[in-house]
Amino acid sequence: MKFNAIAGFSALALVSSQALANAVVVNQGLSEQEVLTAQQGWCNALVQISETHEDDGQAAAKELAKEVIDAAYGYQMGAVLFKPTLTVKPQTFRPTSEGALSYFVGGDPNFPSDSGFALKGWTQCDVDNNAVFIAGDSASTIGKVHFTGPDGTVTSVDKTWGFVKDDAGDVRIVLHHSSLEYQP
Amino acid sequence: MKFNAIAGFSALALVSSQALANAVVVNQGLSEQEVLTAQQGWCNALVQISETHEDDGQAAAKELAKEVIDAAYGYQMGAVLFKPTLTVKPQTFRPTSEGALSYFVGGDPNFPSDSGFALKGWTQCDVDNNAVFIAGDSASTIGKVHFTGPDGTVTSVDKTWGFVKDDAGDVRIVLHHSSLEYQP
Amino acid sequence: MKFNAIAGFSALALVSSQALANAVVVNQGLSEQEVLTAQQGWCNALVQISETHEDDGQAAAKELAKEVIDAAYGYQMGAVLFKPTLTVKPQTFRPTSEGALSYFVGGDPNFPSDSGFALKGWTQCDVDNNAVFIAGDSASTIGKVHFTGPDGTVTSVDKTWGFVKDDAGDVRIVLHHSSLEYQP
Amino acid sequence: MKFNAIAGFSALALVSSQALANAVVVNQGLSEQEVLTAQQGWCNALVQISETHEDDGQAAAKELAKEVIDAAYGYQMGAVLFKPTLTVKPQTFRPTSEGALSYFVGGDPNFPSDSGFALKGWTQCDVDNNAVFIAGDSASTIGKVHFTGPDGTVTSVDKTWGFVKDDAGDVRIVLHHSSLEYQP
Numbered sequence: 101m102k103f104n105a106i107a108g109f110s111a112l113a114l115v116s117s118q119a120l121a122n123a124v125v126v127n128q129g130l131s132e133q134e135v136l137t138a139q140q141g142w143c144n145a146l147v148q149i150s151e152t153h154e155d156d157g158q159a160a161a162k163e164l165a166k167e168v169i170d171a172a173y174g175y176q177m178g179a180v181l182f183k184p185t186l187t188v189k190p191q192t193f194r195p196t197s198e199g200a201l202s203y204f205v206g207g208d209p210n211f212p213s214d215s216g217f218a219l220k221g222w223t224q225c226d227v228d229n230n231a232v233f234i235a236g237d238s239a240s241t242i243g244k245v246h247f248t249g250p251d252g253t254v255t256s257v258d259k260t261w262g263f264v265k266d267d268a269g270d271v272r273i274v275l276h277h278s279s280l281e282y283q284p
Numbered sequence: 285m286k287f288n289a290i291a292g293f294s295a296l297a298l299v300s301s302q303a304l305a306n307a308v309v310v311n312q313g314l315s316e317q318e319v320l321t322a323q324q325g326w327c328n329a330l331v332q333i334s335e336t337h338e339d340d341g342q343a344a345a346k347e348l349a350k351e352v353i354d355a356a357y358g359y360q361m362g363a364v365l366f367k368p369t370l371t372v373k374p375q376t377f378r379p380t381s382e383g384a385l386s387y388f389v390g391g392d393p394n395f396p397s398d399s400g401f402a403l404k405g406w407t408q409c410d411v412d413n414n415a416v417f418i419a420g421d422s423a424s425t426i427g428k429v430h431f432t433g434p435d436g437t438v439t440s441v442d443k444t445w446g447f448v449k450d451d452a453g454d455v456r457i458v459l460h461h462s463s464l465e466y467q468p
Numbered sequence: 469m470k471f472n473a474i475a476g477f478s479a480l481a482l483v484s485s486q487a488l489a490n491a492v493v494v495n496q497g498l499s500e501q502e503v504l505t506a507q508q509g510w511c512n513a514l515v516q517i518s519e520t521h522e523d524d525g526q527a528a529a530k531e532l533a534k535e536v537i538d539a540a541y542g543y544q545m546g547a548v549l550f551k552p553t554l555t556v557k558p559q560t561f562r563p564t565s566e567g568a569l570s571y572f573v574g575g576d577p578n579f580p581s582d583s584g585f586a587l588k589g590w591t592q593c594d595v596d597n598n599a600v601f602i603a604g605d606s607a608s609t610i611g612k613v614h615f616t617g618p619d620g621t622v623t624s625v626d627k628t629w630g631f632v633k634d635d636a637g638d639v640r641i642v643l644h645h646s647s648l649e650y651q652p
Numbered sequence: 653m654k655f656n657a658i659a660g661f662s663a664l665a666l667v668s669s670q671a672l673a674n675a676v677v678v679n680q681g682l683s684e685q686e687v688l689t690a691q692q693g694w695c696n697a698l699v700q701i702s703e704t705h706e707d708d709g710q711a712a713a714k715e716l717a718k719e720v721i722d723a724a725y726g727y728q729m730g731a732v733l734f735k736p737t738l739t740v741k742p743q744t745f746r747p748t749s750e751g752a753l754s755y756f757v758g759g760d761p762n763f764p765s766d767s768g769f770a771l772k773g774w775t776q777c778d779v780d781n782n783a784v785f786i787a788g789d790s791a792s793t794i795g796k797v798h799f800t801g802p803d804g805t806v807t808s809v810d811k812t813w814g815f816v817k818d819d820a821g822d823v824r825i826v827l828h829h830s831s832l833e834y835q836p
Contacts, residue, residue: 119320123413123427124563126546129313129420136303177635178494181783181794183810186834192810193782193794195492213836229307230745231733233814233826235790236313236420236449237605240814240827242733242745243307258735258744260812260829262785262792265420267545267635274785275792277812279831282738284765308747310730361819362678365599365610367626370650376626377598377610379676397652414561415549417630417642421789422603424630424643426549426561442551442560444628444645446601446608451729451819458601459608461628463647466554468581487688491781491795497681497788504671597675604681604788604817611675633788 130239130265135232138263138271139241142172143225146247149204149218158219162205165218169200174264174272185257185278188213221250238264240275256281314423314449319416322447322455323425326356327409330431333388333402342403346389349402353384358448358456369441369462372397405434422448424459440465498607498633503600506631506639507609510540511593514615517572517586526587530573533586537568542632542640553625553646556581589618606632608643624649682791682817687784690815690823691793694724695777698799701756701770710771714757717770721752726816726824737809737830740765773802790816792827808833 145168153161173180175197182194184203191211194200202208206216229243245259262275329352337345357364359381366378368387375395378384386392390400413427429443446459513536521529541548543565550562552571559579562568570576574584597611613627630643697720705713725732727749734746736755743763746752754760758768781795797811814827 119323119411119413119427124415124547125316125418126416127316127418128545129315129418131313132309132311139303177496179492179783179785181785181792181812183794183812183831186836188834188836192796192833195783227303229303231308231731231747232310233731233733234309234311234313235816236422238420238787238790240733242735242827242829243303244744258829258831260733260735260827262814262827264787275794275812275814277794277810277829277831279735279810279829280834281744282740282832284738284740308731312729361680363599363601363676365601365608365628367598367610367628367647370652372650372652376612376649379599414551415547415563417547417549419606419632419642422606424549426551426643426645428560442645442647444549444551444643446630446643448603458603459610459628459630461610461626461645461647463551463626463645464650465560466556466648468554468556487691487779487781487795488684488784492783493684493786494784495684495786497683497786499681500677500679507671595671597671599676600678602677602679602681604790606788611671 128237128265128269130234130237130263130271132232132234134265134271135234135239135241135263136227138172138273139227139229139261142261142273143227143245145172146218146225147222150220150222153205153216153219154221158205158207158216161216161219162201162207165204166201169197169204171270172273173197173200173276174266174274175200177264177266177272177274180273181262181275181277183277183279184217185280186217220247222247223250224248238262238274245278312421312449312453314418314421314447314455316416316418318449318455319418319423319425319447320411322356322457323411323413323445326445326457327411327429329356330388330402330409331406334404334406337389337400337403338405342389342391342400345400345403346385346391349388350385353381353388355454356457357381357384357460358450358458359384361448361450361456361458364457365446365459365461367461367463368401369464370401404431406431407434408432422446422458429462496605496633496637498602498605498631498639500600500602502633502639503602503607503609503631504595506540506641507595507597507629510629510641511595511613513540514572514586514593515590518588518590521573521584521587522589526573526575526584529584529587530569530575533572534569537565537572539638540641541565541568541644542634542642543568545632545634545640545642548641549630549643549645551645551647552585553648554585588615590615591618592616606630606642613646680789680817680821682786682789682815682823684784684786686817686823687786687791687793687815688779690724690825691779691781691813694813694825695779695797697724698756698770698777699774702772702774705757705768705771706773710757710759710768713768713771714753714759717756718753721749721756723822724825725749725752725828726818726826727752729816729818729824729826732825733814733827733829735829735831736769737832738769772799774799775802776800790814790826797830 179195202211202214204218226246260277363379386395386398388402390398410430444461547563570579570582572586594614628645731747754763754766756770778798812829
């Protein structure tokens, strides 16, 4: 006997709505839709930083990028596990928000090899997931992300993201590994 | 600017379905519906054990109860935090499945004070949640549960349940505290 | 072959310290010691509120209780699943901080049956766990808590606590079910 | 007043051991040491597969690799988010254990571009973490891993791992993204 299957669905649905009639529900779990929204939000922000750079210059792009990083990454939790696509030793990883900001918009003498990934005139950014793992209040994704440049050329990267939901209910990136496709 | 709100909903929905077109999704999170189903499953099983006792005797009820405990509780994880309604010292808590089984169907000389809570002729069991907290891959509920006895009398208890999802995707009770209402 | 057992312990310890030499570690897990500290912190605070009441009156006790509730419970997450020992219908559960404060120090016309549990002159509070379940970033405990009153009499209750770690790293009570021992 | 700091440490330690005297403790959290052990276990297994290949041929190496993948990865949970170092489209990702096995030891006509990463004569494998994030019952790491080849040459990769603890208490890799260092 499959114990959980005792109740028929329609009977259950009826009972359930009674069971919750007066209940407060706090839900800290991450839904599939929230994960997809966070991914697409990252893509949209990248394109928007590129457009801001085009229209209003690096300073404006930097201001927007700072806002995006503060809202979308989890640096306030202590560190983010971040390996951007184009970084080199000894600054391959960017566990601080300063390092992330420099990667996206450049211009920071402490990170001399950064030219600003978000300033490359991206016009489109598409997510193509290979697998999504929702662990509950955290989730991971792996797959391709395709960036369309100003001349229409598409650059594809292999990208892993780790997301958590913070106390305020906002989804934040705590892990981000991006790499160019392997060329044999 | 609220970064996550950049994308309009309809545009997002379109992109999202593309983003998942070829993706495998593993979801270990607990949904509200799964929590309610597990609660109602517990209630249904209690009534069914009572009916089995009525129809087929204690041995059959015990067999069913064992099946239910194995399927619905998390004893195989090491222990369940279980304080049944009517237990007394020094066997107030039932961290092992033997103690749980004895509580529900009695007849175990190692638990001499147990008369079998599930053998009391219950005809109905209703859950009335006060609050539900879904932490991701675990969830807790607190509220009243109302038991209707053979003569139609309703007994209400204050009940807390803690649920987790096991590796097989089944929802299991790892915490269960039940108490009679306080009489001033 | 047990794959994880390949490395001998001393060799591993050496390698491990190298592996972490330059690493930032963010740890949101709850340790056993943190759980015990939170439990004993609750007990200590209860006694301290009783003493403050004795020494400085209800208003001072109320101020301290408010401070304790804000620091130790998770009401800012949306709700706490709280069934205090001595509450009655229709206010059995206290999903809001107002209800918790009234339970501990009384004097709130919205909760007319509350006389103030923390004002009863408690001189000692001891935790005696039956089982502890650490799920990772949350934990649950069940067991007895023994309260020593002003005349030395000890009152024992059955108590379940659920704890989580918030974004700031503080341990908070999100679940609390307390009940008098069953009297057959 | 810092509520949790009320109790002095020595007094607390005393009380705590009493609080747990008779308690069962189930701990599903991941410790730092367990994460490091899992990382080093992966490294040791890679070298051991290389040695087995050297000594006993591909079939023996394949058998060992299968054992390692079954024990160390979480394929039985539904999928692993795996981007190996040297894979190419359209088989960049390896969400199934067949794909993982082929990557490590080659010889699978379904994955024609795989030559067997674990057969390259590795003599040493060292983990150099940049950041570790322990979320509770899951953990992520990012950093360099250095592979020493048969001629002493060291190859470094950027590697992200995600670990969970399964119901049996074993640590399993559910996420693995590896990439060659970016060459500007």
